[in-house]
Amino acid sequence: MKEKIYEKVKEDSKQAYAHYLKAFGIIDDEKSVKSETPKKNIDLMILLSKLGLIESNSENIEIINEFHDYLFKLGIEMGVGHGKRMVIDAIKSRSIDFKKLMEMNPQEFVAYNLEPPFIADMKEALANEK
């Protein structure tokens, strides 16, 4: 029974993750998502239930799923402004080839290496936290 619940959560959250990527035009095909992200809410569920802090039931899964979704959206909201700012800063500092930018497909540009100090800092901060 538990395994069935976990499988369902895994599938539901994978679809939600893929949905965001597609909705934002970052990918064309939802089926191409193979991220490990969807499994994370199951991790917490297993951890908390193994520690005897919660019961592994559908009500608690619902709460954890909602939290996962909220946090994910919060991250997106926090990230959007930074993404735009990265491009604005790059244009202002002329560190980007503007002509090339205008010719680029927006999806190609997502993959374009554009790392202002903040992003490098963020990666460093996350690495230091570990």
Next chain:
Amino acid sequence: MKNNNFKNRIRNKRLREKISKMVNSEDEFENFKKYMNNGISSEEFTIIMEVIRESRLNGLFSDLKIDEAKLKKAKRKVIKLSPESSQFPLMSELYQNHNGKYIVEDLMNEYHDSILRDGMIIGMDYGKKFIVEDLQNSRFTRKDIEEMPTEKIHEYCEEIRKEI
């Protein structure tokens, strides 16, 4: 050197209080987003992550009706995870660096930060795509961007077209 450390501690304490106020109040949360969009340092980013983590995880544990005393005790526990365990994909990511042993609180923090980070990465990609489309659709020109006042940059950075 000692004086600098003291100044840094005071500065970080004030910064933490300021960020905490913005993150924990619904009215102030919009200001928090503006603050983020203004560009932040790695120090600020670390504090923001810590404040958000503390406030949101506490909210989750309260929703799950977890006993506070039990939770406090559990957070300090060191647990060993089997590397073969396929049920812990996130945690096994860290396995090699921790000889299989983890402090429970670290695992909870890792869970929180990794989801927020995944969201931020998608958000940043979307933001990059968003502005390139606007430029290509002539919503504004290079000159407009170069001369855009700070307040306008904030407004623009907050704009999200898709319903999330």
